[in-house]
Amino acid sequence: MNRSFIARNPSVLVFLALLALFTLVVSVLSEGFGIGLVSTSFVKTLGKTLCLCLIAVAMDLIWGYAGILSLGHFAFFGLGGYMIGMWLMYERTRQIVVSSLSEGVLPPTPEEIETGIAGQIFGVVGSADFPLIWAFADSLVIQLALVVLVPGILALVFGWLAFRSRVTGVYLSILTQAMTLGLSLYLFQNASGLRGNNGLSGLQNLPGVSAPQSVVSMWFFWASALALALGYLLVAWVVSGKFGSVIRGIRDNEARVRFLGYSVESYKLAVFTLTACLSGIAGALYYPQAGIINPAEVAPIASIYLAVWVAIGGRGRLYGAVIGAAFVSLVSSWFTGGQAPDINLGFYTIQWVDWWLILLGLSFVLVTLFAPSGMGGLVDLLMRGKKRGGNT
Amino acid sequence: MKTMLLTVLSALFLCHGGTAQAQTVQDILQSQRALIEQSSRRTIGPAIDAIADSGLAQMQSVLEAWQAKDMWQRLEDGFFFAAHKTADGSYELTDFESGAVIGTYPKDALAQIKPNSGIRAMIATALVRFQLSDPDMARRGEALDSIARNPEAGLLGPLRAAIPSEKDPTLLARKLRLERLMTMSYDTDTAARVAAITAMAGDLGVDFRATLNPILTTRIVVADAGVTPEGNIAATLVPGEAALSRDAAYALLVEADKAQPVLTPDARDAGLEAHIESGRIAGTPIAKLDTETARDAAYGALAAKGLVPLLVHPPDIDASLANHQFFSIYHEPSQQVTEAAEAALAKSQSRVVASQAIDLGLDALSLASIYFLAAIGLAITFGVMGVINMAHGEFIMMGAYTGYVVQQFVPNHTASILVAVPLAFAVTFAAGVALERLVIRWLYHRPLETLLATFGVSIALQQLAKNIFGTQARPLTAPSWLDGAWVINDVVSISYIRIAIFVLALMFMGLFVFIMKRTRLGLETRAVTQNPRMAAGMGINPDRVNMLTFGLGSGIAGIAGVAIGLFAKVTSEMGGDYIVQSFMTVVVGGVGNIWGTLAGALMIGGFQKGVEWLNPSNTLAAQTYMIVFIIIFIQFRPRGIIALRGRAAGD
Amino acid sequence: MKTKTLALAAALSMGAALPAMAQDCTIKVGVLHSLSGTMAISETTLKDTMLMLVEQQNEKGGVIGCKLEAVVVDPASDWPLFAEKARELLTVHDVDVIFGNWTSVSRKSVLPVIEELNGLLFYPVQYEGEESSKNVFYTGAAPNQQAIPATDYFLEELGIEKFALLGTDYVYPRTTNNILESYLQSKGIAAEDIFVNYTPFGHADWSKIVADVVALGADGKRVGVISTINGDANIGFYKELAAAGVSADDIPVVAFSVGEEELSGLDTSNLVGHLAAWNYFQSADTPANAEWIAAWKARMGEERVTNDPMEAHYIGFNMWVNAVTAAKSADVDAVRAAMYGQEFPNLTGGTAVMLPNHHLSKPVLIGEITADGQFDIISQTTEVPGDAWTDYLPASAVLKSDWKDLGCGMYNTETASCVQLLSNY
Numbered sequence A: 001m002n003r004s005f006i007a008r009n010p011s012v013l014v015f016l017a018l019l020a021l022f023t024l025v026v027s028v029l030s031e032g033f034g035i036g037l038v039s040t041s042f043v044k045t046l047g048k049t050l051c052l053c054l055i056a057v058a059m060d061l062i063w064g065y066a067g068i069l070s071l072g073h074f075a076f077f078g079l080g081g082y083m084i085g086m087w088l089m090y091e092r093t094r095q096i097v098v099s100s101l102s103e104g105v106l107p108p109t110p111e112e113i114e115t116g117i118a119g120q121i122f123g124v125v126g127s128a129d130f131p132l133i134w135a136f137a138d139s140l141v142i143q144l145a146l147v148v149l150v151p152g153i154l155a156l157v158f159g160w161l162a163f164r165s166r167v168t169g170v171y172l173s174i175l176t177q178a179m180t181l182g183l184s185l186y187l188f189q190n191a192s193g194l195r196g197n198n199g200l201s202g203l204q205n206l207p208g209v210s211a212p213q214s215v216v217s218m219w220f221f222w223a224s225a226l227a228l229a230l231g232y233l234l235v236a237w238v239v240s241g242k243f244g245s246v247i248r249g250i251r252d253n254e255a256r257v258r259f260l261g262y263s264v265e266s267y268k269l270a271v272f273t274l275t276a277c278l279s280g281i282a283g284a285l286y287y288p289q290a291g292i293i294n295p296a297e298v299a300p301i302a303s304i305y306l307a308v309w310v311a312i313g314g315r316g317r318l319y320g321a322v323i324g325a326a327f328v329s330l331v332s333s334w335f336t337g338g339q340a341p342d343i344n345l346g347f348y349t350i351q352w353v354d355w356w357l358i359l360l361g362l363s364f365v366l367v368t369l370f371a372p373s374g375m376g377g378l379v380d381l382l383m384r385g386k387k388r389g390g391n392t
Numbered sequence B: 001m002k003t004m005l006l007t008v009l010s011a012l013f014l015c016h017g018g019t020a021q022a023q024t025v026q027d028i029l030q031s032q033r034a035l036i037e038q039s040s041r042r043t044i045g046p047a048i049d050a051i052a053d054s055g056l057a058q059m060q061s062v063l064e065a066w067q068a069k070d071m072w073q074r075l076e077d078g079f080f081f082a083a084h085k086t087a088d089g090s091y092e093l094t095d096f097e098s099g100a101v102i103g104t105y106p107k108d109a110l111a112q113i114k115p116n117s118g119i120r121a122m123i124a125t126a127l128v129r130f131q132l133s134d135p136d137m138a139r140r141g142e143a144l145d146s147i148a149r150n151p152e153a154g155l156l157g158p159l160r161a162a163i164p165s166e167k168d169p170t171l172l173a174r175k176l177r178l179e180r181l182m183t184m185s186y187d188t189d190t191a192a193r194v195a196a197i198t199a200m201a202g203d204l205g206v207d208f209r210a211t212l213n214p215i216l217t218t219r220i221v222v223a224d225a226g227v228t229p230e231g232n233i234a235a236t237l238v239p240g241e242a243a244l245s246r247d248a249a250y251a252l253l254v255e256a257d258k259a260q261p262v263l264t265p266d267a268r269d270a271g272l273e274a275h276i277e278s279g280r281i282a283g284t285p286i287a288k289l290d291t292e293t294a295r296d297a298a299y300g301a302l303a304a305k306g307l308v309p310l311l312v313h314p315p316d317i318d319a320s321l322a323n324h325q326f327f328s329i330y331h332e333p334s335q336q337v338t339e340a341a342e343a344a345l346a347k348s349q350s351r352v353v354a355s356q357a358i359d360l361g362l363d364a365l366s367l368a369s370i371y372f373l374a375a376i377g378l379a380i381t382f383g384v385m386g387v388i389n390m391a392h393g394e395f396i397m398m399g400a401y402t403g404y405v406v407q408q409f410v411p412n413h414t415a416s417i418l419v420a421v422p423l424a425f426a427v428t429f430a431a432g433v434a435l436e437r438l439v440i441r442w443l444y445h446r447p448l449e450t451l452l453a454t455f456g457v458s459i460a461l462q463q464l465a466k467n468i469f470g471t472q473a474r475p476l477t478a479p480s481w482l483d484g485a486w487v488i489n490d491v492v493s494i495s496y497i498r499i500a501i502f503v504l505a506l507m508f509m510g511l512f513v514f515i516m517k518r519t520r521l522g523l524e525t526r527a528v529t530q531n532p533r534m535a536a537g538m539g540i541n542p543d544r545v546n547m548l549t550f551g552l553g554s555g556i557a558g559i560a561g562v563a564i565g566l567f568a569k570v571t572s573e574m575g576g577d578y579i580v581q582s583f584m585t586v587v588v589g590g591v592g593n594i595w596g597t598l599a600g601a602l603m604i605g606g607f608q609k610g611v612e613w614l615n616p617s618n619t620l621a622a623q624t625y626m627i628v629f630i631i632i633f634i635q636f637r638p639r640g641i642i643a644l645r646g647r648a649a650g651d
Numbered sequence C: 001m002k003t004k005t006l007a008l009a010a011a012l013s014m015g016a017a018l019p020a021m022a023q024d025c026t027i028k029v030g031v032l033h034s035l036s037g038t039m040a041i042s043e044t045t046l047k048d049t050m051l052m053l054v055e056q057q058n059e060k061g062g063v064i065g066c067k068l069e070a071v072v073v074d075p076a077s078d079w080p081l082f083a084e085k086a087r088e089l090l091t092v093h094d095v096d097v098i099f100g101n102w103t104s105v106s107r108k109s110v111l112p113v114i115e116e117l118n119g120l121l122f123y124p125v126q127y128e129g130e131e132s133s134k135n136v137f138y139t140g141a142a143p144n145q146q147a148i149p150a151t152d153y154f155l156e157e158l159g160i161e162k163f164a165l166l167g168t169d170y171v172y173p174r175t176t177n178n179i180l181e182s183y184l185q186s187k188g189i190a191a192e193d194i195f196v197n198y199t200p201f202g203h204a205d206w207s208k209i210v211a212d213v214v215a216l217g218a219d220g221k222r223v224g225v226i227s228t229i230n231g232d233a234n235i236g237f238y239k240e241l242a243a244a245g246v247s248a249d250d251i252p253v254v255a256f257s258v259g260e261e262e263l264s265g266l267d268t269s270n271l272v273g274h275l276a277a278w279n280y281f282q283s284a285d286t287p288a289n290a291e292w293i294a295a296w297k298a299r300m301g302e303e304r305v306t307n308d309p310m311e312a313h314y315i316g317f318n319m320w321v322n323a324v325t326a327a328k329s330a331d332v333d334a335v336r337a338a339m340y341g342q343e344f345p346n347l348t349g350g351t352a353v354m355l356p357n358h359h360l361s362k363p364v365l366i367g368e369i370t371a372d373g374q375f376d377i378i379s380q381t382t383e384v385p386g387d388a389w390t391d392y393l394p395a396s397a398v399l400k401s402d403w404k405d406l407g408c409g410m411y412n413t414e415t416a417s418c419v420q421l422l423s424n425y
Helices: A002-008 A010-029 A040-065 A073-101 A110-127 A140-164 A169-188 A213-240 A242-252 A254-259 A264-290 A300-313 A318-336 A352-370 A372-380 B002-018 B025-031 B033-038 B042-054 B060-066 B117-131 B139-148 B153-162 B171-185 B190-198 B205-215 B247-254 B265-273 B292-304 B313-321 B335-384 B392-409 B413-438 B449-470 B496-518 B520-530 B532-537 B542-567 B573-588 B594-614 B619-636 C001-020 C040-061 C079-092 C104-116 C148-156 C171-184 C207-219 C233-243 C286-298 C310-325 C334-339
Strands: B071-074 B080-085 B091-094 B101-105 B109-112 B218-226 B231-235 B324-330 B484-487 B491-495 C026-032 C067-073 C097-100 C121-123 C136-138 C163-168 C195-201 C222-229 C253-255 C275-278 C343-345 C351-354 C361-370 C373-384 C401-404 C408-412
Touching: A002 A010, A002 A073, A002 A213, A010 A213, A010 A318, A040 A073, A040 A213, A040 A264, A040 A300, A040 A318, A040 C079, A073 A110, A073 A169, A073 A300, A140 A169, A140 A264, A140 B619, A140 C286, A169 A300, A169 B573, A169 B619, A213 A264, A213 A318, A213 B091, A213 C207, A242 A254, A242 A264, A242 B573, A254 A264, A254 B619, A254 C343, A264 C079, A300 A352, A300 A372, A300 B449, A318 A352, A318 A372, A318 C079, A352 B449, A372 B002, B025 B033, B025 B042, B025 B080, B025 B091, B033 B042, B033 B101, B042 B117, B042 C148, B060 B071, B060 B080, B060 B484, B060 B594, B080 B573, B091 B594, B091 C343, B109 B218, B109 B484, B117 B153, B117 C067, B117 C148, B139 C079, B153 B171, B171 B190, B171 B205, B171 C104, B190 B313, B190 B335, B205 B335, B205 C207, B205 C401, B218 B247, B231 B335, B247 B313, B247 B324, B265 B292, B335 B392, B335 B491, B335 B496, B335 B542, B335 B594, B335 C207, B335 C275, B392 B413, B392 B449, B392 B542, B392 C121, B449 B573, B484 B496, B484 C040, B484 C351, B491 B496, B496 B542, B496 B594, B496 C233, B520 B542, B532 B542, B532 C233, B542 B573, B573 B594, B573 B619, B594 B619, B594 C207, C040 C067, C040 C097, C040 C286, C040 C310, C067 C079, C067 C195, C079 C097, C079 C104, C097 C195, C104 C171, C148 C171, C148 C253, C148 C361, C148 C373, C163 C171, C171 C195, C171 C222, C195 C207, C207 C233, C310 C334, C310 C343, C310 C351, C310 C361, C351 C373
Parallel strands: C026 C067, C026 C097, C097 C121, C121 C136, C163 C195, C163 C222, C222 C253, C253 C275
Antiparallel strands: B071 B080, B071 B109, B080 B091, B091 B101, B218 B324, B231 B324, B484 B491, C275 C361, C343 C351, C351 C361, C361 C373, C401 C408
């Protein structure tokens, strides 16, 4: 099965090869393992970009292939980040607390350690008790499972409710947007037990690991590359089979697919949940590289940007999503980093920090109007005759 | 410090020795100089008293000048004068004694005496006696304000004396009310107090409740079982019930030395650490004391040997509590007064609750009208045309900035709003038409992509506004006749600006219904909405209709922007605050129907206020629950409250 | 297809790596303030302040014979991006010092990076304390330099008996209110006389909350509001307050996050008499301040105002310049050692001193809002030394920060041991 699948999709092989090459080149150039031409901060940027590419692939599956424009996938991304963040924060704090308590005369009791950790983590938000949702925070295995389970279950419940009542089109988009807004407002509250607006911070410090960030950043970079490769492979495999044909059918004419006897809702729900799990994994890899996660991350705007990346990259082609996410986020970081040269027009100096968003906004409009197949469409043109399905 | 002491001493001396002879204003002020310069509420009392009690006629104007921060000190000799600023920035000094101008001085030769508002309130209290019968109505009003803020027993007499001479009916009513309130607290005759309280029972005023509540304050008293303490007992308290928790009750016993304190873990550990003997505590190796039970056991062993105080166990606490009684006792000694006050307050309280419900209803209505105003433009573009305009919020912002720009050129606030409203409509109408012509008309068959394209427009517009107007919030000031609030009683009130927004929302609804039902454009719009091809066949130009409808929706957003800017703020990001709510309003209400939008706005506004009422300390929760509610609501009515039937309901 | 990204990545990294190799005598000053997003409203001003300070210093001939170069980046009010940009400033641009951050959460985001790479950050905003980092100098007010004196003023000067603590829901108001609740209770205010409410950022619908505050007066106690409401939410709050006719004589409001900048967004004629507590007001009448305001207005325009965090940067930057001069090097460790005990005149008079706990001693000012959007200073204390760990929370009261002699920011005075060397984030 797998062999024929690859054979039918040479682009997957090309992508994987390029990703491997890219990973290798970055490794060789990195500070941690190579000649130091690529700075650690840039490795982190690249690692995070790979995670964004992964969620973009998931977004492409749900939007480009199944035609469901979800404006809420960053909620799942953020939840994944929170789940791993809880363990990172708990374990790091535990080590600090234990080492500080063991300097006392009496050996620390479990209760003292627990109170100490709670005081450190929640002291900043004026509390000293562990909320119930931190029950498993001491177990890496359980929190890793939750990275997939929490977004998956949320997607399952939300999707079941939404698809069952046949909410479609723009209504569904707005409903998913409401979901992520609701989640971010919930997390903003201190009562959420996840430190409100402060979020979870210091996530880049792996507990018990003394390796410098230049090395840790490469671990995460490799993990992100691997996750992207596997995610890409999985999604490419999903869309290439019969399942893929059905969801494309749903995209193009939902009623007809339903008349053919397919349970449209189940297919949609499956895709929605699968992409949510992928997003959760991407988030769990992203936030330890970013160092902090807080509710602003799951604000509706983030998910809209996600849709925009996929649109610019060209939806309905997985490599399009990857290109879109990588290109827009990297260019964005270049322009806002103050590295882009100002343009002096004599009477007015264009500072890119001020004008970049305008350029970005207008380019969405132009891409939507004139190049609906996005940047991926250019790739298609280059690879004449190798076009697959998935055009709009 | 030394000099200060000297000054105080000499001041005291002056004050003391001076009373016999005729004193000038300046003498008295100089005698209090140190206190006046120190300007602190805690110490200023004697100075104010000295001035007020001096009996000099000019003292009223001295106190008034001081209160208004118009009293200045000449640095060369430390004398105090009334001062006012002249055109060239220097200050003209007036002598308090004679009222004569004694010259102008530059600012750096003077020091302003700045009483803080605590001192100003004390000055106001001192001024009451002078002002209660002042010929100037405003001054009499100020005196009453001052009494209302800081009622004192000593003011009851002067207030009563000032009632017969009062001619102004409003002030007379205020004086009478204040007299009643002060009678409740300060009259020496119990019957008069009870009568005053009973007469006003059920009154809604905050001042009435603020008078009664202090009368009803209680303290908790511990007594041995079977003993009834002295005093006006309000209630017998049972530990563990709402009024007194078991912990609090036990703490009271400890405080009264009637029980042994409960040992904190820290105290226990300190006790353990104090008895370490060659690595062991009470025979247990230290390393084994890594659980709470082990520590408790070790401590128990130490206590058994009498080395540390005993642990207090739950049965001990139960026994201690059972052996004592807890009473709450009124500070007010008269039982008649407290009973009357309780009854009067209970009567007020039920009316207050009803009024609060009405107030909440008004708030909800106001919030709903804001949501409605923000969403109505969207209801047209999204509801009627099926176009999702993510830049809708930015049109609201554009309208608000238009208002701001107009105010830069038209300083009169009333005139500027009158200019701003049509101008905002014109600007956003033009922007809307441009957006429709350039972007949206190419995407009528791809609704999801309109969403993206207009989102691009949205972030571009937002950044553009930032580049032009900067990131600071800009002022958009309402005309002064919209300042203030419509006060129905002390609980129910609503600001005029919110009423204006409510009226505006009603007007737009009327306008919209009129356009849709009674004009050619409305007819054509409905036709195009239902079946564009058929409409085109009937000679309607769908392009033109779409363009105008979109312009109309955008224009209304612009006007909404002016209104929202007046009551909240004008920033480049204000649009984002309303866009999601607006979408919710339209979707919950039902697409393509103005009544649906209205219903949606009412429901969301009402629900949000309802949750806020249930959970007043957390406004965020209200918004979260609202969204959860909307998500669930959509499950049951996927097409909104008022769903369209027939063709138009199709996707 | 992937080659494009690769080429871009390579180009970016080359472009990024090149400036670091250039060897010349330039001292780089990183400016880490949001120029876009929600915090741009406050932080852009600080970026301009830094550019002005750097320019002024260069006109004076730079520092130790080197030109200063400001490196401005935009973390876009995005907290993770703060960490990324800080790393970029320290490793790619090799800056010697960073001036930046506004919100506490952005500072917490930057902390691990700064500590890992041994950077130097000057943080100019009043904050909640309960933190001490070896690599951060806190030039804004700690709670005991703003919140506690303002509360004392309420208690003693205004005789307030009942408190409404209104705040935006994030860490600064949460921690500050926590400290204040504990402080007020220690001053004999009952727990039920403290009303606490949190609202989201940018909250606009204040009618219910203002009504709730007015209703607090029903038990006859004098009510005061302590506001830690942040940013543009203040505009709606004050407008509603004015509309409800709440005068400062009835219910005074003291704000910790409202300065001249925030007031420029609204008409203050109805707010006269409400209060703010800061270490600086534009209305401070000193020659140094007049000069500073003139320079700022000349650069930015007549209508612009100055505020407290600007003064914090002014003091912080000048102290840093003096410390570099004293250390004859911009090396972080040398500069840090030279920072302790640095003195620099405040714009409001008096002298700020850098303490071993990385805080300044500064005077506390309380001002009443005037009709022209300024503050009338009605109370000015002598210099108050900033306290990293508050004395009013039991867990913090035993902690002490002293980087100079103890070399520890979280020193437990009871057990006489250093709890941890890294800061808590």
